[in-house]
Amino acid sequence: MDPRAGLTAFTPKLFTVLGEGYSLSRFRRDAIAGLTVAIVALPLAMALAIASGASPDKGLVTAVVAGFLISGLGGSRVQVGGPTGAFVVVVFNVIAQHGYDGLLLATLMAGVMLIVAGYSGLGSLVRFIPQPVVIGFTAGIAVIIASSQVKDFLGLAMKVVPADFIAKWAAYLGAMGSVQSVTFAIGAGSLALIMVLRKLAPRWPGFLIAVVLAALIVALFHLPVETIGSRFPDLRSGLPTPALPDISLAKIQAVMSSAFTIAFLAGIEALLSAVVADGMIGSRHRSNQELVGQGAANIASALFGGLPATGAIARTATNIRACALTPVAGMMHAVFLLLFILFGSALMAFVPLAALAAILLIVAWGMSEHHRFLQLLRMPNGDRILLLLTFGLTVLVDLTVAIGVGVTLASLLFMMRMSATVEIASDGRADQLDEEGDEIGQRDALPEGVEVFRIDGPIFFGVANELLDTLRRIGRTPRIVILRMRRVPLLDASGVTTIEEIVRQAASADTQIIFSGLRPQPEAMLDRVGLGARSGRAILCEDYPAALRIAAAIVAAPRSGAHLN
Structure with missing residues (x-):
């Protein structure tokens, strides 16, 4: 940050306008x-x-x-x-x-x-x-x-x-x-x-x-x-x-x-x-x-x-x-x-x-x-409940309680809505574009024994358990699990802990985890818990085609019969 910009940010506007000429x-x-x-x-x-x-x-x-x-x-x-x-x-x-x-x-x-x-x-x-x-x-x-x-x-x-x-x-x-x-x-x-x-x-x-x-x-x-x-x-x-x-x-x-x-x-x-x-x-x-x-x-x-x-x-x-x-x-x-x-x-x-x-x-x-109040009453149920609860607590209980409950409930409501936008998908259309813009279905030419999941949205504590449950429902033990994460902008502490647990369970099942298309913030978070490129615990690939090539090269290796659970 430019020191002059920081100084300006804490300069009263009076000083600025007087400096312009008064x-x-x-x-x-x-x-x-x-x-x-x-x-x-x-x-x-x-x-x-x-x-x-x-x-x-x-x-x-x-x-x-x-x-x-x-x-x-x-x-x-x-x-x-x-x-x-x-x-x-x-x-x-x-x-x-x-x-x-x-x-x-x-x-x-x-x-x-x-x-x-x-x-x-x-x-x-x-x-x-x-x-x-x-x-x-x-x-x-x-x-x-x-x-x-x-x-x-x-x-x-x-x-x-x-x-x-x-x-x-x-x-x-x-x-x-x-x-x-x-x-x-x-x-x-x-x-x-x-x-x-x-x-x-x-x-x-x-x-x-x-x-x-x-x-x-x-x-x-x-x-x-x-x-x-x-x-x-x-x-x-x-x-x-x-x-x-x-x-x-x-x-x-x-x-x-x-x-x-x-x-x-x-x-x-x-x-x-x-x-x-x-x-x-x-x-x-x-x-x-x-x-x-x-x-x-x-x-x-x-x-x-x-x-x-x-x-x-x-x-x-x-x-x-x-x-x-x-x-x-x-x-x-x-x-x-x-x-x-x-x-x-x-x-x-x-x-x-x-x-x-x-x-x-x-x-x-x-x-x-009152115009905005009536307008908000026409919003979805979550917003209406938040409005009426904050209003009721302010009038009947205490302003401090109303603010605390209102902000907390708003945060929970936001996280619930964010978690609903996160998609963990294993399918994909043949005409779907991948990260590089090539027309390739997610499961086209997928080697035997390889599973793939595309994650869209931030992985935070509101969706971390859903990710683990989705992988547990695979049913059979794959040799390789590819996690496509180019569309994951954020990975928080709960999310990275869940991913670490996935990698640990996969290792006990002799299953290799491959991450493809990691953005800087999620990659830095993985490195913090020992899942970086040099850790040897997981494989990091620049894009999905590279992950497929690596999966095809190691899919024939011998393996044990454990499961992800």
Whole structure:
């Protein structure tokens, strides 16, 4: 690998674009785009923080600190980061189990994990996460987010909302008699306004307009609606002083699984967002540097008392539509939010929680990707089961369990399908072309006492035993067994162990194994277990005709009467 290419892969896109030349006109466009995104991110950051069980200022701090670093140190030209809906479930559970200090430690650990993953070159692995798993847990998170907003949207008189999905809805149904009509009207009006603006004026900041209008109505008419100020009377303004969370071995062990989940979600969502951005602007992000930037941003967010952060697809798309050119746009979005924290945070107290609930219902609907969900339901049974299982586990059990089971099941499903594509055949048509392009049937001119098998596909642990069983079903003991392997691209440890067992049993039966047409990787694997060309235990031929010539030359040799078994 070219050292310069490796260095470029870990260079933030900001450094690259500044090296290309950065003019005042480009800065003006980036600043306007940053302001546009900040207007969208302002109410969203507050709403996501409240839904996560934290105060709204935590969401704004996250958007400022992490948002600035995600753009400044990431591998995408236009990525915008901050708190996202994917973290709501995880953050809420971590705070409930380990307190806010436990969340800060988990976020800090997740940042370290992301940096290690980036420098380990794991950024490209996102493409191996199957769509049914991604859509399943994303839709599951959307359902949980929407469910968490019912109390604030309807104004239900509930002191405690259960965390469990079924218990939560049972509690909601039990409290339906306490619906506050004024609160519901504010929430429903905000929801309707956002939907209408998206339809008629999609470029307008619907979230911010709905929040400001709802706050004005509540304040002017002194409506009995719960606001940010009434729920969080002691909100702080400005950025807090950075500090390390409480760190101990016991606490690290307690939040380890949560840290892994945060790192996994941050990496997946950031890289998916970067891929979407690439398609919109015709660029290409640096996936490993993107993970490094995400890691640094989450470490900084934890030090400032913020929430986990990642690349946000909706805010990134807004940034692109606002004609952003470089990562400076995302950094300016953080600067504008910082100005609000410094000079306008007192205005947060007037925002009705029902309006923020309406925003999160819209976010949940967007996260659900219902079109893709319905599309996957029309796929084969394996994909449908994978989708529904991941979705169900996310909603009813735990996000970590859903991810683990989903990825494991997807891997098993893939291996099962791969094993079904592997063919071990002893027959062949007379008009079939061999490896050299000659018309020759596999069994044409086959000497007496010689058997031949053509293997198509990788020999891995999913098909290794099938190969052994096929050879055991020969019935009679051949003098020579030719294994045609030109169409075998891969031989794993289980496969080569099985082949070694075949060679061992063949030797005890006085049967010679000949391999023909080996590719470099399978040949190297055979050499590792002592079956190379110089081992004397098997014969390696360049092609099938050469194997036939060697078989014909030795078929008349005397032999014992043992069998392959």
